[in-house]
Amino acid sequence: MTHVSDPTAPRIALVGATGAVGHTLIELIETRGLRHRDIRLAASARSAGRVMDVDGLTRTVEDLAEFDFSDTDLAFFSAGTSVSQQWAPKAAAQGALVIDNTNAFRMDPDTPLVVPQVNADAVTGRPVSGIIANPNCSTIPLVRLLGTVEERWGIRQVVVSTYQAASGQGQHGIEELQEGSELALRDPDAELPSDRFRPALAFNVVPFIDRLLDTGFTLEEQKMLQESRKILGLPHLDVTTTCVRVPVVNSHSEAVWVEAAAPVDRAELVERFAALPEVTVHDRHAPGGFPTPLTAGDPDHVHVGRIRVAPHNPRGFWLWLVADNLRIGAALNAVQIAENILERELL
Template sequence: MGYRVVVAGATGNVGREMLNILAERQFPVDEIAALASRRSLGTEVTFGDKTIKTQDIEQFDFSGWDMALFAIGSDATKKYAPIAAKAGCVVIDNSSLYRYDPDVPLIVPECNADAIHGYSKKNIIANPNCSTAQMVVALKPLHDRATIKRVVVSTYQSVSGSGKAAIDELWDQTKAVYNPTDDYQRKVYTKDIAFNVIPHIDVFMEDGSTKEEWKMVAETKKIVDPAIKVTATCVRVPVFVGHSESINIEFEDFLDEDEARDILREAPGIMVIDKREDGGYVTPKECVGDFATFISRIRQDSTVENGLNLWCVSDNLRKGAALNAVQIAETLGREVLKKG
């Protein structure tokens, strides 16, 4: 016996990826519904070898559906998530709306799967920010061994994190460099993204950090340990898909780089590619379409007493969004609903 599953936002980048991953991982689906806004009504999307038409989320009745994977942004989620939850359908939300709500669990299954039982307070589970998700997968097994005191992270985030319009903007700007007669309008980013990097993701806050940076701090504390100190600098780079992170970790106890490498090799969701030679590391282009979070460049940090540095790369549309949501659904089914 399987589940009745809803994917809301099925015509967007993340929604389509959710459908792909549900099919790829053979999630036990008895029935699936693809929802979108009225302007996308009837758009066809694929689920495995099936083609399904989107339904209007405004008219959809969530009663009798087991779970809904939401990829519709905070404003729409604010309207529709409570409706679904009240109807008895567990919402797994990819927006930032509920991540910091103490009554809503924020889940990365490799790190804090047990927290999923807190879903019943609101019938909602939150999916973390894409940059946080891949980082905590790497931090958690190391924290369990040597207790992390402080993390300094610099991100190199692809444009797909800003949606399809950002992908188009990078493409159009890149073409315009080689063909100056091509015209483009900057709509998504505050500065040109082609052949450039922009140290600005989300809005600025009073302390000078951006909200993306604040998210990494708050979410790491909620998922892994509130005692961990985190400072982040988040940068948008001219890459279509795949987020990269340079992570500097300070521990309470000494952790040798070789032991860290062994721990990460055995950790769920991680693939270690770490050879000290040309090409002995993973780049964002190489991680696209993969489920794993890739770790490279593991080495001691001699500037602090108990420090390690590492390089972390993942497909942000997968582990940073759709894959993690599906893994939450799998955990919910296995640990709570127990139908599949």
């Protein structure tokens, strides 16, 4: 049991508890043993009143519009950007330290943007905003690998193509993909559901995630540039991205080209990746010797394979990475932020 009477254990609130990330947060709090003396669940009015089990105890979901954060030490927000913009500052003002899983505050200079394996020291106490931002689901696994490259060889440029799963749009995204796939198999000419993905995602790939910017890039693509710069402390880092939604239920994949500032030795690169915490290197040059969303393995690891230094440019290399976006890209990173804060007694 992670529910304890210890007065030093935090009182936790989960906002967006009924969503895909919220369910994953609850699972990780239980399995990782995040000790707490109270945990409360909040969501929109339509989900209020639902009963959920947390570590063997029954909890009733409360209406966020009536939620009081004055008895909360640590609040996880995973209910969407607009909800965080409205409620996270109010929670912080009532005394809660907020870990926010949306884009609302990531580029706020008073809000640290944290991947604990990369820049845990960005948090040295309570932030001015009272909020710690959780990065984008595709940025997190990328920077966990880029950090060691910058440290050893330096980075000139990064080019990324993402292959992002339906779960990036939460449980509704998963259900729309499943419904559309079943319908398309029954009737290839049927009009497929496209509320979450336009055009429909079933048996399709959609090179457009989030809203279009004046630059011609999408907000999702801009996030990866801005967030990588902030997390790695490299304000001029050159990252360019094409973000693509694919008909996969869960786990994002990325094809990444990195041009370093100096020639890269492949064996050393593999060794450095393998030495990183919670990273699994798949280094067999054979069919199946690489990670995929279905076969990667441990969902709490970043999986990397197809590591290739370019013969024509020894400063450049390709890699392929796979990471569970609900865990690595969202809930797990948030819980690890909380674990780090508690371990260093910063709460």
